[in-house]
Amino acid sequence: MNKFAMMIATVLLTAGSSAIAQTTVVLPGEVRTYVLEQNTPSIQYEGEIVVGQPVPEVVEVHPIPDQPDYGYAVVNEKRVIVNPKTKTVVQVLE
Template sequence: MKIRLSAASAGLVLLAGIGTAAAQEVLIVPEQETVIREYVVKHPVDPVELPPGVEITVGTPLPDVVELYPIDEPDVQYRYVIVDGRTVLVEPETRKIVRVLE
């Protein structure tokens, strides 16, 4: 009985870890990604250089000195910025990077 309980406990811990990782990654359906990519191409902005120490990784907040640009399309809640030729999607409330489009 203890073995089953331990296996069940381990399974719950594993599932909790997966849920936490998934919460950081934003799921964008292919159609929405297409809309975002087309919008960025039609509305070019100057690329920015990030301050030293700021990395382009999901979950990293961008400093207030980085101007974020809106995506004026229905059902798109993110803002964007161009860094090193990549489109970086940012959650406006937290300024955290939610997705990097190559």
């Protein structure tokens, strides 16, 4: 393999691993527990909810007490952790 091909392979492998790292978020335990315990109605949405993308405007983001960096929503029967400032999906709880 020539140097140029090796450089391209390295860039692609590095980009792929950083994308994976960005989707792994360690939430405080109380955030996950709080969200799982809430009896919040689910919003039906035709599209897909994707980590790293904002939730649609029709989705109401609920605050989590004492956790200003996290909010949550329930979409298509799935609980979704959201950054309340950007409305970006941080994690989908299964």
